[in-house]
Amino acid sequence: MTDKNIKKQLPVILRFLIKLFQIILYIPIQIIFIPFAIIGLIVAIYKEMGKSKKLGVSFSAVQALQYRWIMHYFNTRPDPLSVTFTKKFPCESHFGLWSTLGALIISQRLFGFTTKLGKLVEPGEETLVSTAGIRVLMFDKIMEKYVDEMEQIVLLGAGFDLIALHFTKGEKVKVFELDQVNTLNVKVETLKKADINHDWINYIPIDYSNESWVDKLLESGFDKTKKTLFLWQSVSLYLEADIVKKTLREMADLCVDGSIIVQDFYSETFMLGEYSKTAKRFMSTIEKMGEPAKFGIDMSNDPKAAVESFLKECGLKITEYIQFGKKLDIEPFYCIVEAEKL
Secondary structure (H helix, E strand, C coil), X not given: CCHHHHHHHCCXXXXXXXXXXXXXXXXXXXXXXXXXXXXHHHHHHHHHHHHHHHHCCCHHHHHHHHHHHHHHHCCCCCCHHHXXXXXXXXXXXXXXXXXXXXXXXXXXXXXXXXXHHHCCCCXXXXXXXXXXXXXXXXXXXXXXXXXXXXXXXXXXXXCCCCHHHHHHCCCCCEEEEEEEHHHHHHHHHHHHHCCCCCCCEEEEEECCCCCCHHHHHHHCCCCCCCXXXXXXXXXXXXXXXXXXXXXXXXXXXXXXXXXXXXXXXXXXXXXXXCCCHHHHHHHHHHHHCCCCCCCCECCCCCHHHHHHHHHHHCCEEEEEEEECCCCCCCCCCEEEEEEEEX
C-alpha cells in the first residue's frame, strides 16, 4: 500500500492536524529562505528572459528544462542529467531555482510537506495546471516503449530536453536531434561545459526559414529504409497550421513499415487563450517573449475524431491516443498521439 493510500485511510481530522503541523514547520524554513529567494528570483528572471533573448534561445524551451529540474528535486522523476546541465546552462539559474523552491524541497524531504509541485495526478485526471509533469512522463514511457524496437530515433525541436541522452545511451539505435541553430549551439556547448557525454547523438542545427530539415537529416546519415521513431513534442503550438501539416507529411514520407510518429496537440481554445485564465496568462507571456501560439485543433466536439481527421490529411493514422483530463468533466485541451503512415 502506498503512502498516498495510507493517508487517505486516516480520519479527516487527523489528516488536517498533520497538514497543519507540516505548515507550522514549513513557515520558519521559508522565512530563512526569503532573502535568498529575492536574489535568486532576480538572477533567474535575468537569465530566463534577458539572457535567453540575447542568445536567441527559445523561452518555452528554457521553461521545459526548468520543469524537469523541479521534477527531479521533488522526487517525481529522477533526472540528474538535467540538474548537471542546468548548473552550466547560461539561460537558467540553478541557484535561482534552489533559492525560490528550496524551502518546499527541504520540507517535503524532512517531514512530507507537499504542494502541487511535489505531486502527480493519476492518468486521466490532468488539468491544465497539472499537465506538465504527466506529459513528461508520458513521453518517457513512449521512448522506453520503442527504444529497443527502432533502428533510428529523430527528435524535432527537442530544445533542452535530455530525453535522448537519458534513454539511448548504450543502445544500438541511431539518434538525430534537429533544432534552430542558436538553441542547438547553446545546448551542445552546455553539454560540453557540463562534461556530459553526448557523442552518439547527431545534433543538426537548422535555419528553418532557409533550409529543408529533411535534406539536412538525410545529409547527416538518416537511412530511409530503417524503422524510425519520430518524436515531435510541444512544437506545433507555435507553428502555422500549413507548416504543421507539411512537416507531418514529410515525416510520413520518411516512414517505412513499423515506423512511428509521436505528436502532441493543444486545443484551439487553449491556443487562443480562451480556455481559462491560466491559458490566457501563458499565451500572453510567450507572446511577449516572441513565441505567439498559432495552431490548435478544434476539440470542442469529438477531439479524437478531429485529430484523426487532421492526421489523415497528413497521410497518417492513429495507433494510440491519450486524451488528458479524460476522467474529468472538463473541456478537452491536450492530447498525445502515436501514428503510422497510411
